[in-house]
Amino acid sequence: MPAEFLQLQSFPIKWNARGAPTATSLTLAAMSLGYGVVQLDVTIVNTALDAMGKTLGGGVAELQWVVSAYTIAFAAFILTAGALGDRIGAKRIFMVGFAIFTAASLACALSPDAIVLIGARLVQGLAAAILVPNSLALLNHAYTDDRARGRAVAVWAAGASLALTAGPCVGGALITLVGWRAIFLVNLPIGLTGLWLSWLYAGETTRARSREIDLPGQLAAIGALGSLAGAVIEAGALGCDHPAVIAAFVASAVLATLFVWRESRTTQPMLPLSLFSHRLFTLTTIVGLLVNIAIYGLIFVLSLYFQRINGLSAWWTGLAFVPMMGAVLPVNLLAPRLAERIGPCPTIVVGASISALGCLGLVWIAAGTSYWAILVQMVAISGGLGLLVPPLTATLLGSVEKARSGIAAGVLNATRQTGSVLGVALFGSLIASDRAFMAGLHQSLIISAAVLLIAAAVIGLGARRPARPM
DSSP, rough: OHHHHHHGGSSOOOBOOTTBOOOHHHHHHHHHHHHHHHHHHHTTTTGGHHHHHHHHHHHHHHHHHHHHHHHHHHHHHHHHHHHHHHHHHHHHHHHHHHHHHHHHHHHHOSSSSSHHHHHHHHHHHHHHHHHHHHHHHHHOOOOOOOOHHHHHHHHHHHHHHHHHHHHHHHHHHHHHOOOTTTHHHHHHHHHHHHHHOOOOOOOOOOTTTTTOHHHHHHHHHHHHHHHHHHHHHHHHHHHHTTTHHHHHHHHHHHHHHHHHHHHOOOOSSSSSSSGGGGGHHHHHHHHHHHHHHHHHHHHHHHHIIIISSSOOOHHHHHHHHHHHHTHHHHHHHHHHHHHHHHHHHHHHHHHHHHHHHHHHHHTTTTTTTTTGGGGHHHHHHHHHHHHHHHHHHHHHTTOOOGHHHHHHHHHHHHHHHHHHHHHHHHHHHHHHHHHHHHHHHHHHHHHHHEEEEEEHHHHHTTTOOEEEEE
């Protein structure tokens, strides 16, 4: 067992004289619940895709929107949500986010059709964007000692990894025993507990009233990302030459241009373009985008493969993903040691290459292929991801001034969520027709391998160039 895992026992769970957890530890519990429920909904929904499609009607495009609506809102709002917490107070905005997430989860569970479900998922994603940066801000406020703060953040991240791993299994069990609506109802007790703990024990942060909200930039970002995802999703059903698809691509390009123009002119941009003058920041941001296109697009496609092509139930589909998701946490813990030995950028290259080899090892997959014949490849895909994420994050944060580490982390999260949106949209469009499903799956695997190898080349070759002084 890795020494890093054993050190989890010394993480800052403190107890008072009466044997009860301290307010600081209960704040950590509340923040972990906030981040955990966000990550839980990333994976738990994938096991319910087939059941949702049968109940609510619609094809692959509607299922893509169920997944993508969440990640679009998550990616588009996360930078503004952090600024909103700075201006209003992280505790206030965190509790608002938790309340919205809980209410949106109930709306998802009660959705009568796909349109309502997609709308509720959009609101869920907005709430998720609020929870993540503000939970970190509240941890930073609660733990003043650097060492204790580092351990608290590790507990916070480990809880999210556990939620990611448990999501498919818990989702499969709930769908089999109760129905797909139960995967959203499980968020209600989590949300109410997190709200209660936050209200009682979390301390409020200092309010920076001078922090402005870049509303025009925010609207342009939402429009650009939503138009791009819509164009790619609908291209699978309507064709790339359809007027609506062409119009969506044009709208995305125009709005993206307006977003960059706005961010270059405003005094307090949501995305400071000056960050990209740091070469390693730019390289790691690109890698984060590319990796998520490959990994999260494949998770969406494989979920439908197990259920629609191989006829597995939601329960068995959930179990099928457990080894894949479970490989992430132990490899996360081993990644820092490897980075210390060979360097962070080579570790990212190794991780991306392992994931790419896993994708190439699945190219021969066919309808009815035994699960045991593809298990090693699936674990390799997720293991490579677990290996590259810690050094990727550390390298990005280390590439900018410490005063800007918060916005840098927000950019990485936003970029990775954008990659998830594009991956689900692209790969879903390739399997839009059931008759072309296997051909689309093979194309998705080849594209994923190519994208991951490009990511490895970007960081491997780019990091060799001498850095310019900041």
